[in-house]
Amino acid sequence: MRHFLDLSSAGPDGIAAILADALDRKAARAGWPKGRADADAPLAGHTLALVFEKSSTRTRVSFDMAMRQLGGSALVLDAGTTQLGRGETVADTARVLSGYCDAIMIRTDDHAKLEEMAHHATVPVINGLTDQSHPCQIMADLLTILESGKALPGLKVAWLGDGNNVLASIVEAAGLMHFDVVAACAQGFQPSDEDMARGQGRARCVASPAEAVEGADIVVTDTWISMGQLHAETKLAALAPYQVDAALMARAKPDAKFLHCLPAHRGEEVTAEVIDGPQSLIWREAENRLHAQKSILRWCFGQVG
Numbered sequence: 050m051r052h053f054l055d056l057s058s059a060g061p062d063g064i065a066a067i068l069a070d071a072l073d074r075k076a077a078r079a080g081w082p083k084g085r086a087d088a089d090a091p092l093a094g095h096t097l098a099l100v101f102e103k104s105s106t107r108t109r110v111s112f113d114m115a116m117r118q119l120g121g122s123a124l125v126l127d128a129g130t131t132q133l134g135r136g137e138t139v140a141d142t143a144r145v146l147s148g149y150c151d152a153i154m155i156r157t158d159d160h161a162k163l164e165e166m167a168h169h170a171t172v173p174v175i176n177g178l179t180d181q182s183h184p185c186q187i188m189a190d191l192l193t194i195l196e197s198g199k200a201l202p203g204l205k206v207a208w209l210g211d212g213n214n215v216l217a218s219i220v221e222a223a224g225l226m227h228f229d230v231v232a233a234c235a236q237g238f239q240p241s242d243e244d245m246a247r248g249q250g251r252a253r254c255v256a257s258p259a260e261a262v263e264g265a266d267i268v269v270t271d272t273w274i275s276m277g278q279l280h281a282e283t284k285l286a287a288l289a290p291y292q293v294d295a296a297l298m299a300r301a302k303p304d305a306k307f308l309h310c311l312p313a314h315r316g317e318e319v320t321a322e323v324i325d326g327p328q329s330l331i332w333r334e335a336e337n338r339l340h341a342q343k344s345i346l347r348w349c350f351g352q353v354g
């Protein structure tokens with residue numbers, strides 16, 4: 050059984066195989082209508098359950114469309130309208146969904162719930178974001194970086210702002226794929242030692258945003274208030290010096306690219322000038338959720354890697 054719970058679930062070889070497959074499949078259907086199935090329809094007859102305990106636009110639509118393009122189908126289950134939202138256990142939900150569907154994606158708060166789902170499911174389980182990590186997002190980010198003509202080994206990625214779930218997965222990717230992450234996060238909002246350890250020595254924290262972006266190939270940030278967190282003025286104030294603006298981008302390499310998983314808050318973590326500017330790859334990054342996840346799904350079914 051192949052669960053995609055974090056990037057380490059696939060490991061370096063699996064990640065490389067997923068990225069190569071995604072590049073091939075994306076090229077093979079360039080210009081096609083989005084809803085047309087790929088010529089080989091490799092997941093024909095397969096259904097994916099998409100369980101959401103938190104909001105989503107990209108993850109929800111890209112997984113649904115991924116299954117359509119692979120020749121299968123998806124069911125979107127908002128937890129609030131299922132018995133999960135009324136206290137049915139994750140374990141029982143896992144057993145029941147395994148009887149109807151061929152794979153389960155879950156977006157939830159506590160990472161332990163994802164692990165419990167995987168423990169009790171008899172079909173592959175995919176992490177669609179937890180408070181701890183967001184590996185599908187980072188697969189799309191790696192695909193976007195490769196498409197921009199940059200190789201992963203030796204790359205310098207700068208992270209600004211909140212030490213959150215998205216940073217945790219970038220750090221994990223750095224350790225597995227041999228690139229470096231330099232994070233400048235506000236006091237009190239730094240990543241945990243455990244998250245940093247997943248970088249296997251490739252990730253470090255610095256105090257100054259300028260130092261983090263100096264010579265960076267990729268500059269990344271994310272919302273300052275993640276889902277499930279209170280909208281705290283104190284947090285916004287603490288993070289204000291970490292905003293990615295044009296002056297900060299100018300300290301990175303001249304050909305540096307800007308990434309953001311979205312949704313974004315222009316004027317908070319990033320200025321409109323940067324996120325809507327020429328160095329920003331955000332729309333390609335968002336589209337690549339679809340292409341990366343098709344290959345993650347194929348990896349789960351043993352078709353890749």
Ligand code: CP
Binds near residue numbers: 104105106178
């Ligand atoms: N980046 C991301 O996961 O977006 P959604 O919350 O819209 O799914």
Ligand code: NVA
Binds near residue numbers: 178214272274275311
């Ligand atoms: N860090 C953000 C990512 C949203 C895709 C959150 O968890 O809300």
